[in-house]
Amino acid sequence: MSSYLIRGGRALQGEAVCQGSKNSSLPILAACILCEGAVELDNIPEITDVDATVKILSWLGCRITREGTHMTVDASDVTTGEIPDELMREMRSSVIFLGAVLARTGRALISAPGGCEIGLRPIDLHLNAIGKMGAKVENSAGVIECTAPEGLKGAVITLSFPSVGATENVMIAAVLAEGETVIRNAAREPEISDLADFLNAMGARVSGAGESTVRIEGVKQLHAAAHTVIPDRIAGATLLAAGAVTGGNICVRGLIPAHLEPVIDVFEQAGNEISIRSDAVVLRGPKRLKSVKTVRTMPYPGFPTDIQPPVTAMLCVSRGTSVVIETIFESRYKYVGELVRFGAKIRVDGRMAVVEGAQRLYAANTLTPDLRGGAALVLAALAAEGESRVDEIRHIDRGYEDFSKTLSALGADVRRI
Numbered sequence: 001m002s003s004y005l006i007r008g009g010r011a012l013q014g015e016a017v018c019q020g021s022k023n024s025s026l027p028i029l030a031a032c033i034l035c036e037g038a039v040e041l042d043n044i045p046e047i048t049d050v051d052a053t054v055k056i057l058s059w060l061g062c063r064i065t066r067e068g069t070h071m072t073v074d075a076s077d078v079t080t081g082e083i084p085d086e087l088m089r090e091m092r093s094s095v096i097f098l099g100a101v102l103a104r105t106g107r108a109l110i111s112a113p114g115g116c117e118i119g120l121r122p123i124d125l126h127l128n129a130i131g132k133m134g135a136k137v138e139n140s141a142g143v144i145e146c147t148a149p150e151g152l153k154g155a156v157i158t159l160s161f162p163s164v165g166a167t168e169n170v171m172i173a174a175v176l177a178e179g180e181t182v183i184r185n186a187a188r189e190p191e192i193s194d195l196a197d198f199l200n201a202m203g204a205r206v207s208g209a210g211e212s213t214v215r216i217e218g219v220k221q222l223h224a225a226a227h228t229v230i231p232d233r234i235a236g237a238t239l240l241a242a243g244a245v246t247g248g249n250i251c252v253r254g255l256i257p258a259h260l261e262p263v264i265d266v267f268e269q270a271g272n273e274i275s276i277r278s279d280a281v282v283l284r285g286p287k288r289l290k291s292v293k294t295v296r297t298m299p300y301p302g303f304p305t306d307i308q309p310p311v312t313a314m315l316c317v318s319r320g321t322s323v324v325i326e327t328i329f330e331s332r333y334k335y336v337g338e339l340v341r342f343g344a345k346i347r348v349d350g351r352m353a354v355v356e357g358a359q360r361l362y363a364a365n366t367l368t369p370d371l372r373g374g375a376a377l378v379l380a381a382l383a384a385e386g387e388s389r390v391d392e393i394r395h396i397d398r399g400y401e402d403f404s405k406t407l408s409a410l411g412a413d414v415r416r417i
Contacts, residue, residue, distance in 0.1 A: 002393050002416060002417070003390060003391045003392075003393060003416070004378060004381070004389070004390040004393055004404060004416055004417075005387060005388075005389055005415045006381035006384075006388045006389075006390065006413065006414050006415075007386070007387045007388075007413040008361070008363065008381055008384040009246075009383075009384070010246060010411055010413060011246045011247045011248040011249070011285070011411070012242055012243045012248035012249075012250050012382070012407070012411050013248055013249055013410060013411050014250060014251070014411060015250070015253060016239050016250065016251070016253070016406050016409065017252075017254045018236040018239070018252055018254040018255050019043075019047075019231070019401040020229040020231065021190075021194065021229055021230050021231060021232040021233070021235075022049055022234070022398075022399045023093075023164070023191045023234070023306075024190075024191040024195065024229045025045060025229050026050070026053055026091075026093045027168040027172065028041065028194070028195055028198050028227065028229060029041070029044075029050070029054070029057060029071075029073065030053070030096045030097050030099075030100045031100055031172045031175075031198060031199060032057070032073040032075050033057070033062070033075045033078055033097075033100040033103075034075075034100060034103060034104055034176060034202070034222050035075055035202050035222040035223065036075060036076050037075075037224035038072055038076075039072070039073045039075075039202070039224055039227070040070075040226040040227070041070070041071045041073065041226070041227055042069060042070050042226070042229065043069050043229040044066075044229060045069065045235075045401045046401050046402070047398060047400065047401050048394070049091050052087070052090035052091045052094070053094075055087055055090070056083055056087050056094065056097060059083065059084065060075075060080055061075070061077045061078045062075045063076075063077070078104055079105065080105065081101045081104070081105035081106070081107040081108045081109060082107075082108075082109040083097060083101070083108075083109070083111075088110055089111070091398070094110070095123050095126060095169070096165060096168055097110065098110060098123075098126060098146065098169055098173075099130065099168075099169040099171075099172040099174075100172045102146050102148055102173060103173045103175065103177070106147065106148050106149045106151070107146070107147045107149070108145070108147075109143070109146075110143075110144050111143050111144070112142045112144070123144075123165075125163050125165075125166035126165065126166050126170075127144070127146075129155075129157045129166060129169070130146055130152075130170075132155040133148075133152040133154070133155045133170075133173060133181065134148055134152055135148040136148070151176070151178055152173055152174070152176070153177055153178050153179055154174065154177050154178060154180045154181040154216075154217075155181055155182075156182045156184070157181065157184065159183065159187075161185070162185050162186060162187040162188065162212070164187040164189050164192065166187075167183060167187040167192055168187075168191075168192065168195055170183050170216075171183070171192075171195060171196065171206060172195075172199070174216035174218060175216060175222065176219065176222070178218050179217075179218055180215060180217050181216045181218070182215050182216075183213065183214040183215075184212070186208075186211070188211060188212060188300050189300040190230060190233065190256070190300070192209050193209045193210040194229065194230045195209070196209030196214075198225070199222075201227055202224070203222045203225075204219060205217040205218075205219060230256060231254050231259075233255070233256070233263075233304070234306045234307055235400055235401070236254075237263045237304075238310045238375050239252050239410075240252055240260075240263075240267060240283045241307070241311055241313070241314045241379055242310075242378075242379050242382055242407065242412075243283045243285055243410070244272050244283060244285045245285075245289075245314045245379045245380075245382060246285065246382050246383055247285040247287055247288075248283075248284075248410070248411075249282075249283070249285065250283055250410055251281070252280060252281050252283075255279060255280060255281055256279070257276045257277075257278075257279075257280075260281060262301060262302055263311070264276070264281065266292055266295055266303065266311060269290070269292045270314065270315070271286040271288075271289050272285050272286065272289070273286075288317070288319050289314065289317060289319065289357070290320060291315065291321055291322040291355075292315060292318070292322045293322070293323065294323045294324075294325065295308065295322065295323070295324045295325070296325040296327060297325070297326050297328050298328075299328075305326065305329060306372050307372070308326060308332060308372070309332070309373045310376050310379055312324050312336075312339070312346070312353060312355060313376040313377070313379040313380045313383075314379060315357065316339060316344040316355060316357065316361065317358060317359075317360070317361060318355075318357035319357050320357055321355065321356050321357065322354075322355045322357070323353070323355070324352070324353040324354075324355060325351060326351045326352075326353070333348045333353055334370060335369050335370070335372075335373025336348055338366040338367060338369065338373070338377055339380055341364035341365070341366055342361040342362060342366075342384050343358055343361050343364075343384075344358060344361060344380065345357075345358055360384075360385060361380055361383050361384040361385070362385055362386060363381070363384050363385060363387050363388040364380075364384065364388050365391070366389070366390050366391065367390075367392050368393055368394075368395045368396060370395055371395050371399045371400075372399075373395075374390065374392075374393060374396040375396060375400065375403075378390055378396070378414075382407070382412055393416070404416045
């Protein structure tokens with residue numbers, strides 16, 4: 001088991017470069033299955049969720065070469081549509097393979113996905129949409145089998161919730177379907193637009209990505225292409241929060257600042273000075289942060305649920321009382337009990353957390369419950385007096401590339417043991 005030893009109390013200073021987007025890379029890698037040729041991808045982050053995705057691609061018959069953040073995926077020899085249970089359980093987003101495998105082979109046999117337990121993420125939206133496209137869906141004892149031996153058909157699909165995963169799965173499945181597919185109440189996240197750009201680079205006909213209605217006109221086949229994944233807005237925002245919680249002065253480069261607008265607004269309400277450049281955000285933290293009246297997570301372009309835990313950690317050392325309302329995942333507050341170990345004053349009532357800012361935090365030994373909750377614990381440790389230990393950082397490795405190295409380069413005292 002790996003852990004972080006963190007000696008807090010140092011204001012972060014300097015520049016960091018944002019990694020490639022985890023939430024873009026995973027669906028884009030799955031979509032490579034649609035192309036019977038070699039796809040070139042850049043800015044793929046070196047994280048364990050990508051490693052798990054590569055295992056699935058290899059199992060399906062893809063040939064993969066990787067050098068740092070550059071990856072080549074050749075899916076010419078994909079023949080099977082069956083993914084073993086042990087591979088599916090390694091990450092929650094493995095369900096994104098459903099649409100890709102079904103469109104390529106006419107059959108997908110998968111099990112319920114694993115990953116962080118931050119709340120219910122039912123895949124009914126995925127299965128209902130695939131069913132409307134003509135697939136036969138059987139779900140029994142956690143094993144899901146979808147078949148479409150004559151191919152998928154275009155359909156009008158209205159999502160009851162703008163699910164990112166369901167939108168991506170339908171987009172991928174619809175690319176090679178016969179006719180036009182229309183997704184209404186589609187997710188609008190930047191990662192949706194990035195996936196559409198990749199699909200279109202391979203010859204797909206996707207329009208409206210980033211809006212509430214997405215249209216996909218099916219094509220016969222796709223061709224090889226090259227694509228660079230967008231920056232990871234969640235990782236970038238986490239670094240900015242680390243600068244804020246320590247009263248630091250940092251610049252995060254390689255960002256698309258427009259993707260961070262709802263987060264930047266909260267940072268400014270908390271008293272941080274923000275400067276925006278073409279591809280960077282500069283944050284100068286105050287001596288002590290101010291409370292924020294309300295932080296409410298919402299689908300994009302609202303405040304993202306994935307940055308809620310790090311921002312809550314930031315608010316733990318603010319002056320006054322803040323209210324955080326989580327509308328996406330009902331079990332997202334599992335990390336709060338660990339924050340309390342640092343001396344944080346937080347009360348949770350259902351989907352609401354009331355954060356009473358503390359004058360200071362103190363070192364603690366803590367256990368990472370999930371990916372973003374783990375990032376919150378690291379931020380608390382950076383602000384705390386003394387040396388803290390954060391265990392089970394395998395969760396953090398799922399989404400943050402060389403997190404300790406990045407923080408150390410900004411002046412943090414972080415050791416991985």
